[in-house]
Structure formats: C-alpha cells, structure tokens
Amino acid sequence: MPAIKAVTVFGGASSGSSPIFRDVATALGEKLAKAGITVIFGGGSIGMMGAVADGALAAGGQVIGIIPDFLARKEVAHTKVTEMIVTDSMHSRKRRMFEMSDAFVTLPGGLGTLDETFEMITWRQLDLHAKPILVCDIEGWGMIFADMVDSYVEMGFAPAHSRDFFEVLESADAIVERLMELPVIETATDSARL
Secondary structure (H helix, E strand, O other): OOEOOEEEEEOOOOOOOOHHHHHHHHHHHHHHHHOOOEEEEOOEOOHHHHHHHHHHHHOOOOEEEEEEHHHHHHOOEOOOOOEEEEEOOHHHHHHHHHHHOOEEEEOOOOHHHHHHHHHHHHHHHOOOOOOOEEEEOOOOHHHHHHHHHHHHHHOOOOOOOHHHHOEEEOOHHHHHHHHHHOEOOOOOOOHHHO
C-alpha cells in the first residue's frame, strides 16, 4: 500500500481572530514535514497558508507553493519555499494542486478556502477522483463547514452521502495520524476534464 507523499493544504490568507488558528497551522506544517509529507499550498507568505509553509520549512520539509501570477504580488508570495509554481489563473492553480496531491487538508479560511475545498468535494461527487479530503476543526470552524453541508442535504440541494466526501478532525495530530493510515488513491482522471 503506497503511502501519501504530498498533501495540498488549503487555508486563508488571513490568520483569523485568535492566535490558535495560526498556531495549529504552523504545527500542522511541522508535523507533515516530520512525517515526510510534502506540503503543497497557495504560495502566500501570510495568514494560514504562510503559517503552514513556515512550520514545514522550519522542520526541514519540502514545500511547494502554487500561485497565480496576479496574486503573487497581491498576497506576497513566499520566498523561502522549495519550489514556487506560478500559474496563469485561479483555476489552473487548483488543477495543478489536484494533479500534484495525494490528499487535501483544509484549515480555516474565508471564501477562497471554501471555493478550493468545495471544488475538490465537487470533483469527488462527480467521480473525478477519490482522494481524501480532511477538514481541521479549529475553534469550531470545521464543524461550521460540516453543518453547512448538512444543511444543504436537509434542504435537498446536496446528496445524502455528501458528508462521505470529507472528514472533520479536531487537531493537527489527528490530521497527520489519519493521513498516515490512508493509502494513495490512484486517479485516472484526465485533468483536462477538470
């Protein structure tokens, strides 16, 4: 059973209202690096995404940033990553993250983080992949996310099995432990379909 080697971490360009958000993001990056898992992220040096990259780099990990050219200036691209990939659009950024990752982890964030996470969930719903999607529940953020999906199911706008597409876990430790248990799910999806 091949082990997960690379994970895309979605997270906000802001750090949130409590220091615990950034602390958990930094710890997650560190723990992923120590587990030998490459961190792929949105390429910014600020907020949750910057914190996860900083944590992984401080622990000697491999960190790959993927950022659209117009955001490289706006979000202050991280300058210390192992590799920086600049794309021509937001969509090509997500497609590249998908292609390079064995799994996805979502940290708290705003609308952009929701967009990225829901795109991966939607692609699972459409049977374009079966890669794991893990949501970190820091200060209730993950449960709010899950409750939103549950509400869409109750209203009849999402299939009853929508919660099967992702897992909510309570800590950086729980996320990394779960990733270590999961096999790599090979996907035959032609990325041109995404």
